[in-house]
Amino acid sequence: MLLVRGALLLAALLAVRVVVAGTLLDFSAQERRQIASFGPWPPQAQRDPSNRLSGNAAAVALGTRLFFDARLSPSGQIACVSCHQPNHGWADARQRARGLADLPRNTPALANLQLQRWFGWGGGADSLWMASLRPLLDPREFASSAAAIAGMYQRDPDLACLYRRAFGQGPAEGTDHETVLVNTAKALAAFQETLATGRAPFDEFRDAIARGDDAAAARYPRAAQQGLRLFIGRGNCIACHNGANFSNGEFSDVGVPYFIAPGKVDAGRHDDLQRLRASPYNLLGEHSDDAGRSSATATRHAVLEPRHWGEFRVPSLRNVAVSEPYMHNGSVPTLRDVVLHYSTLDESRIHASSQPLLRALRLSPEETDALVAFLETLTDAHGADRPRPPLPAACDPAGAAQER
Amino acid sequence: MTARLAALAAALLLPPSAIACEPPLRGEGVQKIEGQAHVVAWRAPTPLPLASFFSLEFAACARDGSRVEAPRIDATMPEHGHGMNYRPTIEALGNGRFRASGLLLHMPGRWQLSFTVGDETLRAALTVD
Numbered sequence: 001m002l003l004v005r006g007a008l009l010l011a012a013l014l015a016v017r018v019v020v021a022g023t024l025l026d027f028s029a030q031e032r033r034q035i036a037s038f039g040p041w042p043p044q045a046q047r048d049p050s051n052r053l054s055g056n057a058a059a060v061a062l063g064t065r066l067f068f069d070a071r072l073s074p075s076g077q078i079a080c081v082s083c084h085q086p087n088h089g090w091a092d093a094r095q096r097a098r099g100l101a102d103l104p105r106n107t108p109a110l111a112n113l114q115l116q117r118w119f120g121w122g123g124g125a126d127s128l129w130m131a132s133l134r135p136l137l138d139p140r141e142f143a144s145s146a147a148a149i150a151g152m153y154q155r156d157p158d159l160a161c162l163y164r165r166a167f168g169q170g171p172a173e174g175t176d177h178e179t180v181l182v183n184t185a186k187a188l189a190a191f192q193e194t195l196a197t198g199r200a201p202f203d204e205f206r207d208a209i210a211r212g213d214d215a216a217a218a219r220y221p222r223a224a225q226q227g228l229r230l231f232i233g234r235g236n237c238i239a240c241h242n243g244a245n246f247s248n249g250e251f252s253d254v255g256v257p258y259f260i261a262p263g264k265v266d267a268g269r270h271d272d273l274q275r276l277r278a279s280p281y282n283l284l285g286e287h288s289d290d291a292g293r294s295s296a297t298a299t300r301h302a303v304l305e306p307r308h309w310g311e312f313r314v315p316s317l318r319n320v321a322v323s324e325p326y327m328h329n330g331s332v333p334t335l336r337d338v339v340l341h342y343s344t345l346d347e348s349r350i351h352a353s354s355q356p357l358l359r360a361l362r363l364s365p366e367e368t369d370a371l372v373a374f375l376e377t378l379t380d381a382h383g384a385d386r387p388r389p390p391l392p393a394a395c396d397p398a399g400a401a402q403e404r
Numbered sequence: 405m406t407a408r409l410a411a412l413a414a415a416l417l418l419p420p421s422a423i424a425c426e427p428p429l430r431g432e433g434v435q436k437i438e439g440q441a442h443v444v445a446w447r448a449p450t451p452l453p454l455a456s457f458f459s460l461e462f463a464a465c466a467r468d469g470s471r472v473e474a475p476r477i478d479a480t481m482p483e484h485g486h487g488m489n490y491r492p493t494i495e496a497l498g499n500g501r502f503r504a505s506g507l508l509l510h511m512p513g514r515w516q517l518s519f520t521v522g523d524e525t526l527r528a529a530l531t532v533d
Contacts, residue, residue, distance in 0.1 A: 249455055301508075
């Protein structure tokens, strides 16, 4: 009797183990290599050579203060945090951004920015500090100016003190307004570099696959495994969403309409690359701190071709489940809708000379569910509710002076 | 003297592709493409990086013994009908050797690398995982 009970108990435990542990799909060697290529996560932090304040704690403190400060707009109405809100994954959950006026594109979430080569949906900036500077001057966003930014420091000794601590020289000490503007953008960039997503359930699975621990890998939900197999297989999502950040950092036309108003289009990469080249703030310009211009490789070599018309930056999929709405114009409300977009893609909408690798996937409802399940596992524990950084304490002028 | 003249006459009668030239690049990982009028030897990083910039060293020689000048390099994905988003620059290292910088293959799959030397384009297949 005891033996029977013991056997039943063992059978029950094994059954539970099966439920807990799950099963691992028969991933091929090629699939395993592809899975491993999505990591490791987090990647090693890298400083931006074009920003001498990259990774500098004093600059991060100044940048944090500035990010939440609506005085960056002369009207006092707009701060960076107005659109990049920590409780919305450093975005705004709106279809399209709104500064002082409505804008045609969706607000991108701020995370893992050190891994990006281009910034903005059309790659109109080639550095994070340039991307931080551009909206300050845009009349639709902050509508500010170099003089207005410099004036903000003059009226706030504490802010000027933080600036002095970061740059070793006060904003009014033999510095022209243009330099103060660029330095302000570099401090904002130093802060934004600290915004990162943590490890997600997928990363545990990926690491288990990479070290050959199939028992640990089997804990990853089966639906997510099936979705992943579609992602790297028939769906060929990996063609653009590759690497640890799930983005090749380039641009693509995925059949999202470019019209922003009757008779008005957003040409995406095609126009933004031209704006970038014309800007004095690009990485080939005098404001880069990278004397050798090694960080300007992309800017120096980028080509402008007709196929770039209507292309937009391939976004990272890290935390994608909490960054709705989707696409450059925020026209796709949910993650499931994104998958359905690729499933029922209108191929005639894709620019004729663009990548014909995009085909309607024609997914079954089960496959759609599986792809969504996989994408959801790319979300870290914080999800959309990002930790809000503490604002820096009041600056001690004596300390800042000593640091000089 | 007669033998030399005979050799010269034979060389003149041979098709250009039969006249050997050796690009000055050797060693591990070097691959060679034999064209009608030129030969290119090249060496790419192993493995080829996906969606990251890399440089590539190559050398070229002309079968007629002429000097190779201003070669060009490009890469395309024939299956998808697109090329790179970047135009590489080429630095002459002397003696027929060159370094191409600013290459970035932004998608995994089969790429075609092409070297244009004079009027001739020589192609090689690349695979990026």
